[in-house]
Amino acid sequence: MELLGEYTSMKKALISIAFGLTASLLATGASAQATLNSVKQKGFLTCGSNTGLAGFGLPDAQGNWTGLDVDLCRAIAAAIFDDPSKVRYIPLAAKDRFTALQSGEVDVLSRNSTMTMSRDTQLGLDFPAINYFDGQGFMVRKKLGVSSAKELNGASICTQQGTTTELNLADYFRANNMKYEVVAFATSDETFKAYDAGRCDAFTTDASGLYAERLRASAPDDHIVLPEIISKEPLGPAVRHGDNQWGDIVRWAHNAMLNAEELGVTKANVDQMKGSDNPEIKRLLGTEGKFGEAVGLTNDWAYRIIKHVGNYAEVFEKNVGEGSKLKIKRGQNALWTKGGLQYGMPIR
Amino acid sequence: MSTTVDIPRFVRAKQVEALPPPNLARGPIAWVRENLFSGPFNTLLTLVVFYLLYVSVPPLVKFLFIDAVWSGTDRAACRADMGGSETGACWAFIREKLGYFTYGSYTVSERWRVDIFFALLAIGVGWLLWLKAPRRDLGAVYFFWLFPILSYILLTGGNSDFSGRFWIGFLIFGVLLIALFAFVAAILKTSLRPALIIAGGIVAVIGITLALMDIDFGLRHVPTSLWGGILVTLLVATVGIVFSLPFGILLALGRRSKLPIVRMASVIFIEFVRGVPLITVLIMANTMLPLFLPGDMTVDRLLRPLIGTALFASAYMAEVVRGGLQAMPKGQYEGAMSLGLNYPQMMILIILPQALRIVIPGIVNTFIGLFKDTSLVAIVGIFDVVKTIEASRIDPNWAAPTIGLTGYAFAALFYFIFCFGMSRYSLGVERRLAAGQKR
Numbered sequence: 213m214e215l216l217g218e219y220t221s222m223k224k225a226l227i228s229i230a231f232g233l234t235a236s237l238l239a240t241g242a243s244a245q246a247t248l249n250s251v252k253q254k255g256f257l258t259c260g261s262n263t264g265l266a267g268f269g270l271p272d273a274q275g276n277w278t279g280l281d282v283d284l285c286r287a288i289a290a291a292i293f294d295d296p297s298k299v300r301y302i303p304l305a306a307k308d309r310f311t312a313l314q315s316g317e318v319d320v321l322s323r324n325s326t327m328t329m330s331r332d333t334q335l336g337l338d339f340p341a342i343n344y345f346d347g348q349g350f351m352v353r354k355k356l357g358v359s360s361a362k363e364l365n366g367a368s369i370c371t372q373q374g375t376t377t378e379l380n381l382a383d384y385f386r387a388n389n390m391k392y393e394v395v396a397f398a399t400s401d402e403t404f405k406a407y408d409a410g411r412c413d414a415f416t417t418d419a420s421g422l423y424a425e426r427l428r429a430s431a432p433d434d435h436i437v438l439p440e441i442i443s444k445e446p447l448g449p450a451v452r453h454g455d456n457q458w459g460d461i462v463r464w465a466h467n468a469m470l471n472a473e474e475l476g477v478t479k480a481n482v483d484q485m486k487g488s489d490n491p492e493i494k495r496l497l498g499t500e501g502k503f504g505e506a507v508g509l510t511n512d513w514a515y516r517i518i519k520h521v522g523n524y525a526e527v528f529e530k531n532v533g534e535g536s537k538l539k540i541k542r543g544q545n546a547l548w549t550k551g552g553l554q555y556g557m558p559i560r
Numbered sequence: 561m562s563t564t565v566d567i568p569r570f571v572r573a574k575q576v577e578a579l580p581p582p583n584l585a586r587g588p589i590a591w592v593r594e595n596l597f598s599g600p601f602n603t604l605l606t607l608v609v610f611y612l613l614y615v616s617v618p619p620l621v622k623f624l625f626i627d628a629v630w631s632g633t634d635r636a637a638c639r640a641d642m643g644g645s646e647t648g649a650c651w652a653f654i655r656e657k658l659g660y661f662t663y664g665s666y667t668v669s670e671r672w673r674v675d676i677f678f679a680l681l682a683i684g685v686g687w688l689l690w691l692k693a694p695r696r697d698l699g700a701v702y703f704f705w706l707f708p709i710l711s712y713i714l715l716t717g718g719n720s721d722f723s724g725r726f727w728i729g730f731l732i733f734g735v736l737l738i739a740l741f742a743f744v745a746a747i748l749k750t751s752l753r754p755a756l757i758i759a760g761g762i763v764a765v766i767g768i769t770l771a772l773m774d775i776d777f778g779l780r781h782v783p784t785s786l787w788g789g790i791l792v793t794l795l796v797a798t799v800g801i802v803f804s805l806p807f808g809i810l811l812a813l814g815r816r817s818k819l820p821i822v823r824m825a826s827v828i829f830i831e832f833v834r835g836v837p838l839i840t841v842l843i844m845a846n847t848m849l850p851l852f853l854p855g856d857m858t859v860d861r862l863l864r865p866l867i868g869t870a871l872f873a874s875a876y877m878a879e880v881v882r883g884g885l886q887a888m889p890k891g892q893y894e895g896a897m898s899l900g901l902n903y904p905q906m907m908i909l910i911i912l913p914q915a916l917r918i919v920i921p922g923i924v925n926t927f928i929g930l931f932k933d934t935s936l937v938a939i940v941g942i943f944d945v946v947k948t949i950e951a952s953r954i955d956p957n958w959a960a961p962t963i964g965l966t967g968y969a970f971a972a973l974f975y976f977i978f979c980f981g982m983s984r985y986s987l988g989v990e991r992r993l994a995a996g997q998k999r
Contacts, residue, residue: 263941263947263951264951264954265954266954266955266956266959267956270954270955271660271664271665271943271948271951271952273656273657273659274659274665274668275659275663275666275788277665300783300786301665302861303943304941305939305941308941311848311851312847312850314851317850317858398939401953405964424954424956427956427959428953428954428956428961429961430961433641537956537957537959538956
């Protein structure tokens with residue numbers, strides 16, 4: 213245990229050195245030109261995506277990327293180009309994702325990344341929106357006879373390296389004065405494989421991931437998700453710090469989808485809604501006011517998003533909700549009017 | 561009185577037909593005795609091997625074929641709790657995803673271009689490797705010049721859109737090159753014509769190549785970020801294999817050179833590249849390199865590991881080739897020199913043919929290693945065949961316990977076919993080239 217502690221503190225020191233280096237490199241290259249202009253010039257958006265997480269970012273049988281995070285990139289591309297397919301996806305592993313964003317290889321990182329203070333400040337990133345409120349949970353085998361995470365003292369736990377999951381795990385066990393043994397892997401896939409093969413007693417990741425992974429278990433019914441949620445994981449897209457216009461575009465792309473859901477504007481009825489008298493819908497769809505031009509887009513930017521991608525509810529249900537195999541409940545991700553946390557900022 | 565005695569003649573005019581050997585020395589029983597049970601130790605080994613086969617083969621066959629699920633549209637076919645079977649491989653999954661495994665995310669309507677690329681590759685490889693093929697010299701021109709250009713045009717869509725300034729630059733380069741050749745010819749006091757022809761030829765070849773890359777054939781542009789699957793694996797492996805042998809030979813010769821700068825450069829390159837793992841090279845290329853380059857300068861994400869693996873394989877190849885060069889007796893060099901051959905002639909005509917033959921097993925070993933190492937590009941986010949399988953097995957539509965095993969069985973089959981093919985071909989070449997040393 214002592215050794216383990218020393219090891220982790222050394223690792224933390226190394227990580228902070230690496231982050232410091234990249235941050236200083238970033239500071240020297242801060243005079244980057246406006247991202248929107250470079251995206252328009254290239255003719256496509258480069259989007260850092262997950263290397264494979266069901267429901268959030270995964271290639272289908274034709275190789276098209278699908279998922280909640282992917283749809284956010286499609287929404288941004290729709291707002292800029294009126295064509296959601298003008299996106300190039302660069303699959304990034306958890307440990308490479310921020311470097312790729314900082315170096316300018318991707319314009320936006322939409323890859324279930326948790327917003328934290330250190331990432332927001334030290335890494336030189338901005339998290340303009342939260343498109344999924346998640347929390348970390350545990351999955352164990354039923355035959356272990358455990359019904360609460362408090363009973364996991366001395367357990368070995370499979371987790372993914374370089375994520376907040378690893379750090380939350382340490383915090384939780386320290387706070388509850390329990391011992392544990394961490395078994396870390398590079399990708400979520402490997403992590404779950406190890407758990408399913410019996411390398412560890414428990415598997416931990418964000419609750420959304422637990423349900424997705426359980427589907428793949430050799431016997432899904434043999435596993436239970438423990439009730440404790442040990443962390444706040446606000447997952448959202450990230451952009452480089454310092455280009456506020458670009459951050460605005462990403463933020464309002466998400467908010468447009470939320471407002472559309474709230475106002476009942478869907479992919480199917482958006483054309484009809486253009487004739488609506490409701491001033492909020494008029495402002496959203498750009499028939500009134502010049503909100504799109506203010507961020508360097510056209511005034512029908514939100515119309516394009518809804519027309520091509522859909523509102524938040526449609527995107528959610530299609531990718532992770534009832535319309536998908538994952539069947540995740542809206543829960544915290546319901547609109548504020550329905551007791552959730554998703555709150556579309558007013559467009560006015 | 562003389563009597564005639566009828567003495568039988570002892571010399572037979574005809575050979576008596578040989579008796580068959582005793583039953584214990586022929587037929588299957590004898591073969592078994594001789595080959596499988598020729599002593600207590602061998603008997604023991606045979607029994608152990610039979611036991612291992614008995615333990616491993618029937619379940620494998622049962623899993624892969626007998627119990628396998630061959631058709632189905634989603635995971636229900638391969639899950640016991642949904643009415644399917646999960647005791648055997650789920651080949652329905654492979655059938656559904658085969659397009660993705662082959663082409664990755666390559667635009668569906670443009671996939672015929674990749675098929676043509678595969679066909680062209682097969683033609684090129686067949687032309688060069690099949691010894692009785694007609695005009696193998698043309699085959700080499702095809703494989704090393706025409707085929708790369710065609711592949712580039714087919715896979716990316718061509719139409720590089722070079723600027724006018726680029727072409728002016730090329731024109732100046734061409735004139736300078738011809739002038740240089742003429743100058744050298746003048747200094748060496750040889751006739752001007754051949755020098756001009758060679759220089760003109762080089763400029764023409766480069767010019768045609770660039771022009772072909774520049775022409776708009778009306779093909780849609782497909783960015784490399786969409787390439788994946790078998791396409792990427794074969795591409796990385798082919799580029800690595802094709803580049804590593806010539807570069808490796810040059811590096812090996814450089815390392816044995818008497819010129820200090822050439823030697824030092826070769827030694828440093830080889831030792832440096834061999835001193836780091838391939839993963840380091842790849843991560844350096846794809847994660848660190850963009851941090852060092854200025855913001856608007858990017859090198860294609862697929863090109864970087866392509867160059868990385870090619871250089872990496874070259875360093876290993878250099879040491880293999882050097883092994884062959886070391887094995888050549890000094891007499892071969894001296895004999896070549898006494899014939900009045902200069903250095904290139906000596907190397908090309910005498911030394912390398914013999915040295916390379918010695919190291920064929922090593923060369924093929926490096927090729928096979930390289931072929932399998934291509935799967936490492938997955939860690940820098942490029943979807944080679946293994947990575948496409950890994951990404952597909954996460955798909956909730958196909959979430960079933962046997963999916964992973966089936967995917968890896970498919971990957972194993974893919975790698976086995978190619979590696980075994982290379983290995984068998986090299987054995988054939990070895991046998992052919994070793995004709996002089998057979999007893």
